[in-house]
Amino acid sequence: MSVESFSLSLDQLDDSTPQTDDGGLPISPVLPAYEQVANQLQELIIKGTLAVGERLPAEGEMATQFGVSRSTIREALRGLSSQRLVHTKRGVSGGTFVAEPSSxxxxxxxxxxxxxxxxxxxxxxxxxxxxxxxxxxxxxxxxxxxxxxxxxxxxxxxxxxxxxxxxxxxxxxxxxxxxxxxxxxxxxxxxxxxxxxxxxxxxxxxxxxxxxxxxxxxxxxxxxxxxxxxxxxxxxxxxxxxxxxxxxxxxxxxxxxxxxxxxx
Amino acid sequence: MSVESFSLSLDQLDDSTPQTDDGGLPISPVLPAYEQVANQLQELIIKGTLAVGERLPAEGEMATQFGVSRSTIREALRGLSSQRLVHTKRGVSGGTFVAEPSSxxxxxxxxxxxxxxxxxxxxxxxxxxxxxxxxxxxxxxxxxxxxxxxxxxxxxxxxxxxxxxxxxxxxxxxxxxxxxxxxxxxxxxxxxxxxxxxxxxxxxxxxxxxxxxxxxxxxxxxxxxxxxxxxxxxxxxxxxxxxxxxxxxxxxxxxxxxxxxxxx
DNA sequence: GTCAGGCTAAAGGTCAGACACTTGGGGGTC
DNA sequence: GACCCCCAAGTGTCTGACCTTTAGCCTGAC
CATH class of the missing domain: 1.20.120.530 (GntR ligand-binding domain-like)
Known part of the structure; x- marks a missing residue:
């Protein structure tokens, strides 16, 4: 249940998609931090490590865990939320939650x-x-x-x-x-x-x-x-x-x- | 071509889903600024007002035009880019470009x-x-x-x-x-x-x-x-x-x- | 004349910190 | 018991700064 147990960090240069442009050029060996964060979170969601409805740590906490600033975390979350993988709620009971898939x-x-x-x-x-x-x-x-x-x-x-x-x-x-x-x-x-x-x-x-x-x-x-x-x-x-x-x-x-x- | 001609702003409370059936669930009467920005840009792209390959104004400029901060603009862009509606490039020739649809x-x-x-x-x-x-x-x-x-x-x-x-x-x-x-x-x-x-x-x-x-x-x-x-x-x-x-x-x-x- | 290397500026990437807004709950008042 | 106010947690937003990438330009050596 607790999310603290995940390994959230991005020290290494994670090039998950060594995309070859039509000419065959290897592109962008280094991904922006927000993208790396988004990729890691996406994987956790897709693999089910983060269950549907589960609440992610607060933005500030994630920033600490990943070793990046809160803005970077937020940019990553915006990407995920526009893919409907997560959704956010404001207020004291708020936070970022793993969205339930919907047609x-x-x-x-x-x-x-x-x-x-x-x-x-x-x-x-x-x-x-x-x-x-x-x-x-x-x-x-x-x-x-x-x-x-x-x-x-x-x-x-x-x-x-x-x-x-x-x-x-x-x-x-x-x-x-x-x-x-x-x-x-x-x-x-x-x-x-x-x-x-x-x-x-x-x-x-x-x-x-x-x-x-x-x-x-x-x-x-x-x-x-x-x-x-x-x-x-x-x-x-x-x-x-x-x-x-x-x-x-x-x-x-x-x-x-x-x-x-x-x-x- | 020039993007300056668009009306980019968000003064009013854009409530695209003002669902408030007294018995039902009232749904977020006010959207976050980054979402409103993203929606406006998305519409421009979908309607073809922004042509494929066209470059959007720099983040700072858009911030001024929309009357929001650069962070807000960036969060909006992250959403669009994760939907593959735009892509960004760094450097002096960089910027945000309307992506060409790909299967x-x-x-x-x-x-x-x-x-x-x-x-x-x-x-x-x-x-x-x-x-x-x-x-x-x-x-x-x-x-x-x-x-x-x-x-x-x-x-x-x-x-x-x-x-x-x-x-x-x-x-x-x-x-x-x-x-x-x-x-x-x-x-x-x-x-x-x-x-x-x-x-x-x-x-x-x-x-x-x-x-x-x-x-x-x-x-x-x-x-x-x-x-x-x-x-x-x-x-x-x-x-x-x-x-x-x-x-x-x-x-x-x-x-x-x-x-x-x-x-x- | 050509090429290497460095300078520069534009634009995105990242950060730190602050404050505002939203929202549920707790506690006090009547 | 109902109402109201205040508080705390968390997201939303802003500011301003600095870093990094990259193309073009400039310079100087060969």
């Missing part, structure tokens, strides 16, 4: 990262679309076999409310419907990974909201998928999802090169 | 995060295994249709070298073989996402290396998959990959609860 953070991280990757043309919209199909079709298939009553009611809540055209609901509902299917797949990892992929498409690559006829077709697709899932028909679910995604494809596609114009 | 960092982040999620029982080994199958089967299918000559030679390099049993190569080659297929799928996003899933299984959940007969069967599987990919037979590739993964499954499974009871 929420993965969403936001993946969303921004995939967004950046696509913005930098490291991945294309086509690849994102393809990945999405790769994820959501199996999700629909799994959902048909596993959906609980809760899943079903959550799904039906995202369907068209019955009246005519409804652009606002059509869009929000669209998003919620797909999220609900991912959740109903029963595989949290799939959910965690597929959601950001979908989000990136929605927030960065939606071309146009199309006609009301388009949304009506989308609603019909959703209904078909829902019915198949409710009926427990895995193959039909996957098939309907496939054709649904094919219908959506033109809504996102060809957006790669359209970013040139500065008319935001 | 390498996503690997390491996802690997540690998925590892933590599984360690905390947020996701089970079964879910990871299932996700892996969901990713690698389509990867094999895609690879059959898209593989380049380079892909093929990379793949064949990971196959059994021809001699008898070879546990060391069998293991390393196994890993490389699967990575090579992901790459050959031609979908970088799939590659980026599936690799860490595989890595987590290998590094955290490998039960035993089994018999040499097991590895011989693995090598035979690999050969089958390779042949199907080389022949461009998508369905056969996926099918062989499927049965291969089924064979591997017991190598990882049932590791969840094996840590629990030391009873005898």
């Amino acid at each position: 929420e953070h993965v969403h936001t991280y993946l969303e921004t990262t995939i967004g950046l990757l696509s913005g930098a043309d490291v991945v294309s919209v086509d690849e994102i679309l393809e990945a999405r199909e790769l994820f959501e079709e199996p999700a629909a298939r799994l959902a048909a076999g596993r959906r609980s009553e809760d899943d079903l009611s959550r799904l039906s809540a995202t369907l068209a409310p019955g009246d005519g055209t409804d652009p606002p609901h059509g869009f929000e509902g669209h998003k919620e419907f797909h999220f609900a299917i991912l959740k109903a797949s029963g595989n949290q990892l799939l959910d965690v990974i597929a959601r950001p992929v979908f989000s990136v498409l929605e927030t960065r690559f939606v071309r146009d909201r199309a006609s009301s006829g388009f949304w009506a077709a989308v609603e019909a697709d959703h209904q078909d998928i829902f019915d198949a899932i409710a009926a427990g028909d895995s193959e039909a679910s996957a098939r309907f999802m496939h054709s649904h995604l094919e219908r959506l494809r033109p809504m996102y596609e060809r957006f790669d090169r359209a970013v040139q114009m500065p008319n935001d | 390498e960092h996503v690997h390491t982040y996802l690997e540690t995060t998925i590892g933590l999620l599984s360690g905390a029982d947020v996701v089970s080994v079964d879910e990871i295994l299932e996700a892996r199958e969901l990713f690698e089967e389509p990867a094999a299918r895609l690879a059959a249709g898209r593989r380049s000559e380079d892909d093929l030679s990379r793949l064949s390099a990971t196959l059994a070298p021809g001699d008898g049993t070879d546990p060391p190569h069998g293991f390393e080659g196994h890993k490389e073989f699967h990575f090579a297929i992901l790459k050959a799928s031609g979908n970088q996003l799939l590659d980026v996402i599936a690799r860490p899933v595989f890595s987590v299984l290998e590094t955290r959940f490998v039960r035993d290396r089994a018999s040499s007969g097991f590895w011989a069967a693995v090598e035979a599987d690999h050969q089958d998959i390779f042949d199907a990919i080389a022949a461009g037979d998508s369905e056969a590739s996926a099918r062989f990959m499927h049965s291969h993964l089924e064979r591997l499954r017991p190598m990882y499974e049932r590791f969840d609860r094996a840590v629990q009871m030391p009873n005898d």
Whole structure:
């Protein structure tokens, strides 16, 4: 339990990543102190030496133990906390605690990262679309076999409310419907990974909201998928999802090169 | 280009999450300054206002512009740099630069995060295994249709070298073989996402290396998959990959609860 | 003319110390 | 027993100084 028992220090030149730049140059043989501290703490957390929820020593204490100043410790902690490995609390009961892993953070991280990757043309919209199909079709298939009553009611809540055209609901509902299917797949990892992929498409690559006829077709697709899932028909679910995604494809596609114009 | 034109300041109480349901948990109505600074910079980077490779003002300048101390700026930058949004360089030509997105960092982040999620029982080994199958089967299918000559030679390099049993190569080659297929799928996003899933299984959940007969069967599987990919037979590739993964499954499974009871 | 070596300045890295703010608990008052 | 005030522990922030790294420039020797 007590953290005093760890060997916290950084006398030696810890070069854990002798990164070779594309040319092959060994880079930065000496790491800044805050990075060494962060690396050591990260290792303790990942290896489980520091248990989830456990409180680290106060910043001042750690500074003494590591033999660095408090500012250095704080910079290290900022890095860890932005990776959601720790979180801090102020006040007398405050301190730095090992954070409990949560899929929420993965969403936001993946969303921004995939967004950046696509913005930098490291991945294309086509690849994102393809990945999405790769994820959501199996999700629909799994959902048909596993959906609980809760899943079903959550799904039906995202369907068209019955009246005519409804652009606002059509869009929000669209998003919620797909999220609900991912959740109903029963595989949290799939959910965690597929959601950001979908989000990136929605927030960065939606071309146009199309006609009301388009949304009506989308609603019909959703209904078909829902019915198949409710009926427990895995193959039909996957098939309907496939054709649904094919219908959506033109809504996102060809957006790669359209970013040139500065008319935001 | 010039960064002086941005509005960098934080006079008001930026409460991005003013959640105060009288019954619920009121959440930190005021964010620390370093977090507000980090949020503002992050937004500038994500929105592309700060272009990739661009240099931010020196820490001292930003301190002036934001109206905070240099320490606060530095803490904000440490957070951004641990998210690989920026990187810093020392010396006269140094400074803080907007980092170019790279899939390498996503690997390491996802690997540690998925590892933590599984360690905390947020996701089970079964879910990871299932996700892996969901990713690698389509990867094999895609690879059959898209593989380049380079892909093929990379793949064949990971196959059994021809001699008898070879546990060391069998293991390393196994890993490389699967990575090579992901790459050959031609979908970088799939590659980026599936690799860490595989890595987590290998590094955290490998039960035993089994018999040499097991590895011989693995090598035979690999050969089958390779042949199907080389022949461009998508369905056969996926099918062989499927049965291969089924064979591997017991190598990882049932590791969840094996840590629990030391009873005898 | 070329090259080695040292000087310089810009910018990040580190430190020490101080004070402010937050927050839970303890103790006193009514 | 309820309320209020004060205290202590810990994070948050600031100041100002100095160290270290690094590229460019300058100088001088060969």
